[in-house]
Amino acid sequence: MSSRSLTIALLATTLLAGPALAEDVTLTIESWRNDDLVLWQDKIIPAFEASHPGIKIVFSPSAPAEYNAILNSKLDAGSAGDLITCRPFDASLALYDTGHLADISDLENMANFSDVAKSAWQTDDGSATFCVPMASVIHGFIYNKEAFEEVGVEVPETEAEFFAVLDKFKEDGSYIPLAMGTNDQWEAATMGYNNIGPNYWKGEKGRLALIKGEQKLTDEQWVAPYATLARWADYMGDGFEAQTYPDSQNIFTLGRAAIYPAGSWEITGFNAQADFEMGAFKPPVLNEGDECFISDHTDIAIGMNANGPNTEAAKIFLNWVGSEEFAAIYANALPGFFSLSSHDVAMDDPLAQEFVSWRGECNPTIRSTYQILSRGTPNLENETWGASAAAIKGTKTPEELGKELQEGLASWYEPQQ
Amino acid sequence: MQTPRIKWHIVVFLAPAVLVYTAVMIFPLFNTLRLALYTEIDQVRSFVGLENFQTLFGDPRWSESFWNALGNNFWFFIIHMLVQNPIGIMLAAILSHPRLRFAGFYRTAIFVPTILSFVIVGFTWKLILSPIWGIAPDLLSSIGLKSLYAPWLGKEQYALTTLALISVWQFVGIPMMLIYAALLSIPEEILEAGEVDGITGLSAFWKIKLPLILPSIGIISILTFVGNFNAFDLIYAAQGALAGPDFSTDILGTFLYRTFFGFQLQLGDPHMGSAIASAMFAIILIGVCIYLFGIQTRLKRYQF
Numbered sequence: 001m002s003s004r005s006l007t008i009a010l011l012a013t014t015l016l017a018g019p020a021l022a023e024d025v026t027l028t029i030e031s032w033r034n035d036d037l038v039l040w041q042d043k044i045i046p047a048f049e050a051s052h053p054g055i056k057i058v059f060s061p062s063a064p065a066e067y068n069a070i071l072n073s074k075l076d077a078g079s080a081g082d083l084i085t086c087r088p089f090d091a092s093l094a095l096y097d098t099g100h101l102a103d104i105s106d107l108e109n110m111a112n113f114s115d116v117a118k119s120a121w122q123t124d125d126g127s128a129t130f131c132v133p134m135a136s137v138i139h140g141f142i143y144n145k146e147a148f149e150e151v152g153v154e155v156p157e158t159e160a161e162f163f164a165v166l167d168k169f170k171e172d173g174s175y176i177p178l179a180m181g182t183n184d185q186w187e188a189a190t191m192g193y194n195n196i197g198p199n200y201w202k203g204e205k206g207r208l209a210l211i212k213g214e215q216k217l218t219d220e221q222w223v224a225p226y227a228t229l230a231r232w233a234d235y236m237g238d239g240f241e242a243q244t245y246p247d248s249q250n251i252f253t254l255g256r257a258a259i260y261p262a263g264s265w266e267i268t269g270f271n272a273q274a275d276f277e278m279g280a281f282k283p284p285v286l287n288e289g290d291e292c293f294i295s296d297h298t299d300i301a302i303g304m305n306a307n308g309p310n311t312e313a314a315k316i317f318l319n320w321v322g323s324e325e326f327a328a329i330y331a332n333a334l335p336g337f338f339s340l341s342s343h344d345v346a347m348d349d350p351l352a353q354e355f356v357s358w359r360g361e362c363n364p365t366i367r368s369t370y371q372i373l374s375r376g377t378p379n380l381e382n383e384t385w386g387a388s389a390a391a392i393k394g395t396k397t398p399e400e401l402g403k404e405l406q407e408g409l410a411s412w413y414e415p416q417q
Numbered sequence: 418m419q420t421p422r423i424k425w426h427i428v429v430f431l432a433p434a435v436l437v438y439t440a441v442m443i444f445p446l447f448n449t450l451r452l453a454l455y456t457e458i459d460q461v462r463s464f465v466g467l468e469n470f471q472t473l474f475g476d477p478r479w480s481e482s483f484w485n486a487l488g489n490n491f492w493f494f495i496i497h498m499l500v501q502n503p504i505g506i507m508l509a510a511i512l513s514h515p516r517l518r519f520a521g522f523y524r525t526a527i528f529v530p531t532i533l534s535f536v537i538v539g540f541t542w543k544l545i546l547s548p549i550w551g552i553a554p555d556l557l558s559s560i561g562l563k564s565l566y567a568p569w570l571g572k573e574q575y576a577l578t579t580l581a582l583i584s585v586w587q588f589v590g591i592p593m594m595l596i597y598a599a600l601l602s603i604p605e606e607i608l609e610a611g612e613v614d615g616i617t618g619l620s621a622f623w624k625i626k627l628p629l630i631l632p633s634i635g636i637i638s639i640l641t642f643v644g645n646f647n648a649f650d651l652i653y654a655a656q657g658a659l660a661g662p663d664f665s666t667d668i669l670g671t672f673l674y675r676t677f678f679g680f681q682l683q684l685g686d687p688h689m690g691s692a693i694a695s696a697m698f699a700i701i702l703i704g705v706c707i708y709l710f711g712i713q714t715r716l717k718r719y720q721f
Contacts, residue, residue, distance in 0.1 A: 090684070098460075183571050185661050239548020241571025241662065247549050378478055379683040386663050395573060395663065411478060 025313040026056040028081030029302070030074070032067035039333045047329055048320055055313045075100045075305070082308035083317060086131035086301040088120035089370055095303075096123070101130040102306035107315065109322025109341075116204060116364055117340035119371060120298035131303035132321045133340035135330060138355045139195040139295040142262040142270065144255060145277040147175050151258075155281045159228065162284040166235040169258045177235035179257035181243020188229070188388035189381075191261040194367045196283045197225040198293035203365035211372055213415030217406040218399075226391035226398035233392050241393060249273075263297075264355045267336035271351070280354040282362060296364035298340060331356075376412035383408050450698070453691035469692035483693070485664060486672040487700070489577055493668055494645040496581035497588075502637055504585070505592025506630075510622055512593070513600040524597070528590035539654030542583045546570055570655065573665040580666055584651050588644075592637045599633040600626060632716050639708050646701050649674060669697050 029040075040059040048057060060081060062070045068091060074080035075095070084101065086092040095101045104110070105128050110118070113133050121131035143155070151172045156162040169177035182188050201207065201221040209215040215222065237243060237251065252260040253273035260266075262280070270278060285292050302321055304314045320326055327339035328346065335349035338356050347353050369381040387401040396404075410416045456465045473479050508527060512520050530538065546553050548568045557566045569579040603626060611617075611625050649670025652660055658680045660667035675683070677690025 181571070183661065184657065185659055237549065239554075239566075239568035239571065242546065242548055242568030243571070244543070244547075247547065251549065374683070377683070377686075382659065382680065382683055385659065386661070389661065390663055393662070408478065 024056065025054060025310050026058060027083055027310055027314055027317055028058045028060055029083040029085065030067075030071055030081045031059065031061040031085035032063070032087075033085065033300070034061040034063065036334070037061060039330075043329050043333055044326070047325060048317065051325075052316060052320070055316065057317065071095075078307065080305050080308070082305050082310050082314040084131075084303050084305055086121055086303045088298050088301070089372075090375060092121055092131060092301070092303065093123065096128070096130040099306055102304045102311065103128040103130055104132070104304055104315070104318060105129040107132065107319050107322065109319045112322050112341040112343060114340075114342065114364075116296070116366060117298060119366065121301050121303065124372060131301035132318050133298060133301045134321065135300050135334070135337035136296050136298050136340050137336065138264045138338060138358065139191065139297070140262060140264070140280050140282045140355060140358070141195075142252070142260045142266065142278055142280050142351070144175070144252070144258050144274075145279045147255070147258045147276075148279075151175070155279065156284050158288050158290075159284045159286055163231065166259070170235060176237040176251060176257040177259060178232055179248045179252040179260045180232070180236055181240045181245070181248050182389040182392050183242050183244045183247075185385040185389045187245055187248065187261070188392055189369075189385040190367070191263060192229050192232070192392065193225050193384060193388040194295050194297075194369070195261055196228060197222075197368065198295055198363075198365045199283055199285050199290070200224050201368070202291075203293035203363045207365055207368045207371075210368065211415070213413075213417075216416065217409060218402040223398045223402040226387065226401050229388060229391045230394055230398065233394060236392070264336040264338065264352065267349060267351050267355075268334070271335075271349070278351055280351055282358045292358075292362035294358050294362045294364055295367060296338075296359065297366045297370075299337070373409065373413065378408040378411070380405065380409055446698070449691045449694050452688060453695045456688045457686075469689055470696075473689070473692050473696065479689075482664070482667070482672060483696070486667045486669045489666065490646055490648075490668045492577060493581045493584075493648065494642060496578060497585060497641050497645055498638065500582065501585040501589050502592050502634070502641065505589050505637070506596050506634070508589070508593045509596035509600055510626070512597055524593075527593060530587045531590040533587065535650035536654045538583065538587050539651055543570065543655055546579070571662055573662050576656070576662060577666045580652060580655060583655070584648070587651075591640070595633055595637055596630055599630040603629050632713075635708070635713055635716060639705060642704050642708070643701055646697060646704070669693065669700075673697065 037059060040057075045057045045059065049055065058081075067085075068087070071080065071084065072095075080100075084095070086095075086101070092101065096103075110129060110132070115126070117133045117136070118129050119126070121133065122129050147169075148155070151168055151174075153165045153168050154161075156165045166177040169175050180187055180191065198206075201210075201215070206215060206221055210217070210222070217223075233240070237257070243251075248257075248260065249266070249269070251257045253270055255274070255276055282292060282294055302318065304311060304318060308314060322341060324341070324343040324345070327341050327343050331337065331339045331345050331347050331352070332349075335347065335352035336355070338352070338359075339345050345356075347356060367381075369384050374381040383405055387396075387405055390396045391398060391401055406416070453469055454464060454466060455462050456469060457463075473483055508523075511517060512524055514520075517523075545551050546569055548554060548566075554563065554566045557563050567575060569575040607625060607629075608621060611621055616624055646669060648668060652666050652668060652671050653674065656666050658671060658675050660671040673690055673693045674680075676693055677685055677687055679685030
């Protein structure tokens with residue numbers, strides 16, 4: 001009798017609580033992007049709440065360097081928010097494997113994302129996707145339009161033209177042809193090797209073959225980019241060996257250099273700093289008419305706390321993140337962080353437009369070292385930093401570098417053994 | 418027979434220091450040593466004995482990094498011993514000269530960098546030596562020696578020596594102060610007695626003062642040794658955790674940091690990190706023991 005009345009009481013409260021919850025569900029977003037707080041509060045959240053009455057959103061970011069640690073402890077304690085901003089690849093995969101992130105592959109708007117876009121937030125076999133991709137960054141070259149006019153050169157399409165342009169600037173002498181240094185090492189790998197590389201290893205084809213073990217880092221297509229990088233050294237500024245990343249940015253925005261090997265995340269900063277007109281061109285292809293490949297690197301996504309209290313509402317929000325409305329708001333507020341969805345998003349920033357226009361012409365891929373291959377020791381991504389810097393400085397030959405990287409990868413990665 | 422009474426006041430007065438020291442020094446030290454004997458497989462910590470050390474010294478990649486870091490560390494230490502300490506002694510000898518004017522000013526000026534933060538020192542020197550904004554290339558070209566300039570911090574063959582010299586610049590004040598204090602404590606009578614015997618000027622320094630300050634030099638050497646083998650901050654501030662270019666400035670401290678905490682896509686491995694920390698501890702312990710039992714016991718001490 002008493003247990004029955006308890007059941008009824010429980011049912012009654014559930015029935016009563018149901019509508020009460022539906023009226024006022026609050027979802028909390030965990031994120032490391034505290035730079036974006038204003039954007040979320042002023043643009044994204046009001047847009048969502050206007051079309052979805054009954055769901056309230058709170059954006060609660062923590063400091064980027066502490067995000068992973070804070071999030072992990074919150075998840076373990078069961079106090080994490082309903083929505084979780086996802087780092088690409090292994091950090092998020094670990095959360096999925098431990099049951100903290102829910103499988104959301106069957107979300108309706110997931111169909112708006114390509115396989116490449118989703119690859120950063122999938123299990124290795126691609127069977128489950130656990131975050132909705134938000135944005136990517138595209139690699140290419142930003143150039144000083146005024147300098148190009150002054151010296152009288154055109155935007156290069158092929159590698160031969162690219163080096164011809166650099167030669168012209170070197171002859172002219174009033175600009176440093178290429179603003180890059182090797183002191184911090186990562187630019188050499190990120191804006192050098194992984195910028196021009198996809199044209200050599202044919203984007204996804206090469207990247208996936210490397211993961212499967214069908215290609216090796218000693219193969220021509222993986223070694224040749226190092227040989228090209230070695231030729232860059234002649235066009236970089238005096239003492240580039242000790243030139244840091246901020247040095248390169250400043251040299252370019254002060255108008256002292258002609259070409260800056262870039263990632264699209266620079267756009268906002270460069271717009272604020274440079275007082276000359278800038279343009280962008282994609283990594284030059286080897287021969288005229290070749291198919292082109294660009295690095296369209298997946299950077300940020302959002303997923304759902306599997307043990308959160310409001311999973312239904314969270315799913316509605318995640319589905320909205322996959323919509324065109326979200327893509328348009330996000331891409332315009334943060335030029336340089338491009339929507340990963342297949343929606344055709346109109347952007348106002350001309351430089352961002354140029355970057356994103358390449359998606360229509362070229363095949364996108366992601367940085368070759370990020371998926372799976374940097375799980376072990378030695379870490380392929382970090383090794384690639386050193387290798388790219390060494391290639392530019394000419395301290396090692398491209399063949400030696402390929403051999404070293406291959407040996408390192410094969411030491412722990414079975415498909416390459 | 419009466420058992421000796423326990424002197425409780427000694428226990429009570431020692432307790433705070435012992436407890437605090439145990440909590441913040443001894444316990445973490447032994448826990449680190451213990452952690453080195455474990456590893457994590459599928460998120461479960463399991464005991465593996467000396468396997469981590471086997472990997473560290475047996476695996477060619479790990480051992481190459483380790484020996485590279487250790488070799489760099491020795492070079493870092495040698496530069497300090499050959500440059501910092503002789504200069505420190507020389508400065509102290511000059512400062513203790515009774516007729517030197519503005520001695521207080523020099524003493525302060527030379528000592529000030531010691532109290533600066535590593536971050537400031539690293540950043541400032543990076544700017545000074547920068548090929549783009551730095552004053553080093555301009556200074557050299559103004560005296561017609563531009564050809565001597567190189568982007569030192571970016572070249573494998575110079576970077577470590579440059580950083581060691583920056584560190585010498587920062588810390589030369591410490592040996593200077595210690596030696597200065599030792600020199601001041603030499604009684605005037607001894608020097609006067611020497612003068613009567615015709616030992617003056619430089620030969621007074623070599624024959625009287627130097628033997629008397631040898632114990633201080635020994636202490637400074639051991640402080641330099643321990644400090645250098647625990648060094649990390651300057652390299653991290655100037656070159657980052659990857660200790661570029663191409664690991665040419667990687668010392669044990671940066672190697673430990675990268676392994677323990679991870680870096681970029683590299684996930685941290687506290688167990689291998691502890692193994693490296695234990696190796697560092699052993700190296701420093703051996704170094705200190707060699708000094709204590711091999712050198713210090715043979716030093717002659719003079720009582721004034």
